[in-house]
Amino acid sequence: MELQMATATHARRPSKNARRAAILEAAAQVFFEQGYAATSIDAIIERLGGSKRTIYNEFGSKEGLFTALVSENAGTALSALAVDGLEGRSLSEVLLEFGRRLLAIYMSPGLIGVYRSIMPEAGRFPELAREFFEKGPGRASDRLAEVLEEARDRGEIELEDCRGAADHFVGMFRDNLHLQVVLGLRPPPSPPEAEAAVTSAVGIFLHGIYGVDREGRAKGQMSNG
Amino acid sequence: MELQMATATHARRPSKNARRAAILEAAAQVFFEQGYAATSIDAIIERLGGSKRTIYNEFGSKEGLFTALVSENAGTALSALAVDGLEGRSLSEVLLEFGRRLLAIYMSPGLIGVYRSIMPEAGRFPELAREFFEKGPGRASDRLAEVLEEARDRGEIELEDCRGAADHFVGMFRDNLHLQVVLGLRPPPSPPEAEAAVTSAVGIFLHGIYGVDREGRAKGQMSNG
DNA sequence: ATTGACTGGTAATGTCCGTTACCTTACCGA
DNA sequence: TCGGTAAGGTAACGGACATTACCAGTCAAT
DSSP states (O other), X not given: OOSTTTSXXXXXXXXXXXXXXXXXXXXXXXXXXXXXXXXXXXXXXXXXXXXXXXXXXXXXXXXXXXXXXXXXXXXXXXXXXXXXTOTTSOHHHHXXXXXXXXXXXXHSHHHHHHHHHHTTTTTTOHHHHHHHHHHTHHHHHHHXXXXXXXXXXXXXXXXXXXXXXXXXHHHHTSSHHHHHHHTTSSOOOOHHHHHHHHHHHHHHHHHHHHHGGGGTTTTTOOOOO | OOSSTTSOOTTOSSOSHHHHHHHHHHHHHHHHHHOTTTOOHHHHHHHHOSOHHHHHHHHSSHHHHHHHHHHHHHHHHHHTTOOTTOTTSOHHHHHHHHHHHHHHHHHSHHHHHHHHHHTTTTTTOHHHHHHHHHHTHHHHHHHHHHHHHHHHHTTSOXXXXXXXXXXXXXXXXXXXXXXXXXXXXXXXXXXXXXXXXXXXXXXXXXXXXXXXXTTTTTTTOOOOO
């Protein structure tokens, strides 16, 4: 029972990794829609086909499945936040690009789902909550704080608490628009709506509402209702 | 069965309204801690004493109890956001005071609990989610948008999208600090921490990070970890 | 004090769900 | 082709839970 599969993947039935991915996708649909506690393994099987045995063989338990799901989704979201190749550009450009990616991540079904489903379970899975935070929103703040510190080192800004400012910036993307999407009260923003939200947030973050018109960025925004 | 209690409250056993309040308080502890789906009526009775019959007589069902609980908590949070008596002051003062109240509300156990417990149930109780949003975060944005529009009318600022800016402002108070508290990763901020967060957010909102030092507001902040 | 009604407690009911035991089937190497 | 192994499927088990019947205690008016 040890070296048959060591040579290659062998592609048993549906390849093992594909099976795992299929389980995770079906689990995401149900967990993110219903929440952890209200989700039954049967409901996942209903969407997936097959047998409960498959899930228990792969993940061991409902907890294990949920943990793997959240962990994976938080990890993939993180990957889009790398700001490589942006260091040479102006702070304004970097923030705009960072904001675009941040908003896209926050509005993605995966992170919306994690957001919805992890909140009431944070007490039950403290380590998972910490992992989600540190891989996701916390890492975003960290990366942005570095960007701000570099800008400060270049003399572009004079900001003492770069970490605090970074926190406020990422918070601007968890505004009421985001909350409405999380609560299912409205669909995710269209691309122009998203771009307007990013432009507005970056404008305020850089210049404040006293100076936001200097850049002319507030022009041409659409109403976000 | 119709006119005995019409003459006065009669103070039957523990007064009827006190009973209802006691149920809601015990329900809040359990629902907000465990989430709706994972909460059993038995768990509430364990903290409350008495019998399940009492709860079913008063609220009819688990759904009814949860609905009443969320509705009540969203409503009480709203009451602290009235900005009466602030209209005469400067925009900076108004925003600081508004921010203090907003942060206090967002960090209160009641709203933290509602926040945690309503998210995965938004699909199950769409009307409740809408009521929560409109009574809470939505109303906060509305009130602030009015304040900004008045400031614009006075010529203090030139801001086209007051509603969007207000959304960004309230978003700054749902930053990573707030998320960490919601996830149980850290305790609510101490009064000085809260004041520092408010001061920082208002400074950025008014002047941006380019101009935040003009007011000297970024000085003396504490590190927020 | 007594009656009558309502509140509170006990326990049952029917359902749902996580998990596992056991059987069947498909794949792998020879 | 054949045997062995592991995966997939079926169905059962044990527990939890929302809800309700039914019983007992208690208060108010007479």
